[in-house]
Amino acid sequence: MKISLIQPSRNNLKYLKWSYDSIRKNQGDHEVQICVASDASDDGTWEWCLEMMKKDPNFDAICNFTQTRMGHTILYDRLINTVAKHDVCMIWHADMYLCPGALDEIEKHLKEKTIVSLTRIEPPLHPDGPEKILFDCGIEPEEFHEETLLSYLQMSSKERLGKTTEGIFAPWAFWKKDFQEIGGHDSLFAPQSKEDTDIFNRFHLNGIKFIQSWEGCVYHMTCRGSRFADGAQRNPDGQVFMKNRETDEWLKQNQKSTREFIRKWGHFCKHDEFMKPIVPSKYDIGIKVKNCPYSLLEVLEPWCKVIYTDADINKYIQKESIRTSFKLKDRVKDYNQYSDAIHNGFMPHDIMLNIDGSQFYQSDMEILQQITEIIADSGSVGHFELGNIKMVINSLTTYEHELIVCN
Numbered sequence: 001m002k003i004s005l006i007q008p009s010r011n012n013l014k015y016l017k018w019s020y021d022s023i024r025k026n027q028g029d030h031e032v033q034i035c036v037a038s039d040a041s042d043d044g045t046w047e048w049c050l051e052m053m054k055k056d057p058n059f060d061a062i063c064n065f066t067q068t069r070m071g072h073t074i075l076y077d078r079l080i081n082t083v084a085k086h087d088v089c090m091i092w093h094a095d096m097y098l099c100p101g102a103l104d105e106i107e108k109h110l111k112e113k114t115i116v117s118l119t120r121i122e123p124p125l126h127p128d129g130p131e132k133i134l135f136d137c138g139i140e141p142e143e144f145h146e147e148t149l150l151s152y153l154q155m156s157s158k159e160r161l162g163k164t165t166e167g168i169f170a171p172w173a174f175w176k177k178d179f180q181e182i183g184g185h186d187s188l189f190a191p192q193s194k195e196d197t198d199i200f201n202r203f204h205l206n207g208i209k210f211i212q213s214w215e216g217c218v219y220h221m222t223c224r225g226s227r228f229a230d231g232a233q234r235n236p237d238g239q240v241f242m243k244n245r246e247t248d249e250w251l252k253q254n255q256k257s258t259r260e261f262i263r264k265w266g267h268f269c270k271h272d273e274f275m276k277p278i279v280p281s282k283y284d285i286g287i288k289v290k291n292c293p294y295s296l297l298e299v300l301e302p303w304c305k306v307i308y309t310d311a312d313i314n315k316y317i318q319k320e321s322i323r324t325s326f327k328l329k330d331r332v333k334d335y336n337q338y339s340d341a342i343h344n345g346f347m348p349h350d351i352m353l354n355i356d357g358s359q360f361y362q363s364d365m366e367i368l369q370q371i372t373e374i375i376a377d378s379g380s381v382g383h384f385e386l387g388n389i390k391m392v393i394n395s396l397t398t399y400e401h402e403l404i405v406c407n
Contacts, residue, residue, distance in 0.1 A: 001107040002031040003173065004084035005092040008075035010039040013048055015094035015221070018141035020052070020059075022097040030103045035083045036061040037075040040068060060085075071191020077184040080176060090173035097144070097219040099153060105216025106173045109164070115203060117172045117212045119160075120220040121149070131167050131212065131274045139221055149219055163214035167275035168200050171218055182206055183406035188264065188325050193250075193257035197269040197277070202404045204277040212274065256323050262302040263326055264403065267372050280372040282400035286349035288338050292357040297332075303368055305349065306331055308338040350395035351375060359388045 005023065009016055016036065023032060038045040038061065049061035060083050064070050080089055088110060102118050109116045123136040135152055138144040182202045189195035204210075261269060266285065270278040287304040289296070292311040301307050301316070309332070317328045338348060353371070355364075364387045367374070375393065378384065384391045 001088065001103065002033075002086040003088045003090055003103065003106065004033040004035050004080075004086045005090050006035050006076055006079045006084065007092045007094060008037040008039055008072040008079065009041065009045055009094050010069060011041045011043045011045065012094040013041070013043045013045045014141055016045065016048070018144070019092075019094050019096055019098075026098045026100045026102065028101070028103055030107070031058065031086075032103070033058045033060060033085055035079045037079050037083075038063040039070055039072075039075055040064050040066060069191055073185050073190040073192055073195040074187060080179060080184065084176065087176055088173060089176050089179070091170050093170055093220070095221040095223075096171060097146075097149070099149070099217040099219065102216040102218060105213040109211045109213055110173055110175070112175075113178065113207055114209045114211060115168055115172050115174045115178075116216075117168050117170075117210070118216045118218050119212060119214045120169070121152075121217055122220045122222055125222050129273070131165070131169070133217075137219055141221075144219075153217065157215075160214040160217075165212045165214070165274045166210045167212045167271075168203070168210045168277070169275050170196070178203070178206075178208060182404055186264075186406045188260050189257045191253065193254045194261040194269065195257070197271070198261065198264070200271075200277045201265065201279045202406070204279055205401055205404050210276055259302045260324060260326075263324070263331075265400075266303070268369065279400060281376050281398040282403065283372060283375055283396075283398060284350040285353065285371070286338070286351070287353045287355060288335065289355040289357050289360075290335060292355075296357050296360065299365065300355070300368070301328075301332060303371070304331075304353070306333055308333050308335050310335040347394060350393070350397055352392045352394075354390040354392070356388065361388065364388050 007016070007019075020034065023034060034056075036049055036059070038049055046061075046063045049059075049063070052059045053061060062078065062083060064075070076091060088106075090106070099121075105118065106116050119131075119133060121133045121135050121137070123139050124134050125139070128134050135149075137146070137149040137152075182199070184199070185195045186198050189198060258268075265279075266282050267280050270280065272278060285304045286306050286308065287300055288308045289300060290310055292300075292309045294311050294316065297307070297309055297311040297313075297316050298320070301320070313332045313334060317332055321328055353368070367386045367389060374386065375396070378393060379396075381393045381395065384393070
């Protein structure tokens with residue numbers, strides 16, 4: 001098999017070197033092109049890339065020479081579209097060790113319209129889950145216990161033999177044509193956060209099948225990008241912890257991307273226990289809210305196509321515009337504009353939610369966060385009351401398939 005590993009990196013040189021060695025050691029008889037993007041790094045990453053391109057004919061790299069991070073949302077696509085030379089690619093992280101035989105599993109399972117994920121073996125930095133294996137072989141390259149990992153793989157081989165589940169997460173291997181067919185990642189989520197769930201949703205809607213191989217594995221140290229200011233630490237009992245260590249940059253971007261994701265899809269990120277995407281229907285929803293304080297407008301606006309409000313919309317548009325790529329002038333309108341449309345015989349939206357801001361509580365917000373599932377379950381047009389929300393369903397037309405292709 002010929003495969004291109006896609007690997008943006010920002011100040012991750014130590015991990016890049018460690019990961020590179022594992023790939024070359026365990027790639028078997030596969031032809032593996034390693035594609036790296038140095039993203040405004042100042043730790044010698046680009047100098048190392050230049051050196052490696054002289055030494056290794058299957059190592060190719062590009063560099064963001066500005067001082068502003070572009071993020072992997074952009075650089076994944078740039079590497080795939082301009083650097084990768086093979087029809088099969090795999091999203092890869094610098095903090096991953098390629099286990100022996102992993103690429104054989106990619107080749108075995110990667111059929112037409114299929115994406116294959118390898119199983120992550122991780123130290124206990126995060127809660128356990130059925131889609132991964134918790135097994136501590138170190139949290140830094142200098143303390144990595146390679147022999148312990150290889151022994152574990154040998155001892156657990158029988159229980160993993162032939163096992164597959166459905167799900168998608170890094171590292172995931174794909175046909176480049178399937179990636180390009182849907183337009184790759186959505187720059188709406190640059191530089192990072194929620195871009196993976198967005199593209200997984202679009203793959204799912206476009207008929208892609210997901211396979212996770214449990215025979216093919218990587219050891220994943222996790223969180224060695226821009227999320228944390230420094231490395232993981234251990235408490236006196238030897239347990240690893242990361243809680244409350246996110247950088248301000250990451251927290252702000254995560255909040256921004258979460259709001260963008262809701263604007264686009266109409267719901268939070270959803271998946272089953274094995275990380276297979278769950279994609280509720282997308283509806284044309286309008287919200288009409290009176291007695292609306294500014295803080296409520298901030299909360300409600302992402303959850304609809306257009307919000308009609310008596311709050312200070314000019315203030316909101318001016319403040320929020322720097323945090324979104326959506327045109328807020330099309331999304332945030334004066335309360336009376338809805339009445340004007342109705343007066344002129346025009347029904348602006350398939351579904352209208354009527355809210356009195358003076359009687360809107362946390363329980364009502366919880367209803368709103370599940371509104372797409374509630375609408376789907378209703379199965380009919382008509383008037384409904386949900387807590388303090390009055391809902392009118394004029395049409396159950398869905399629009400999620402319009403989101404598959406990102407132009």
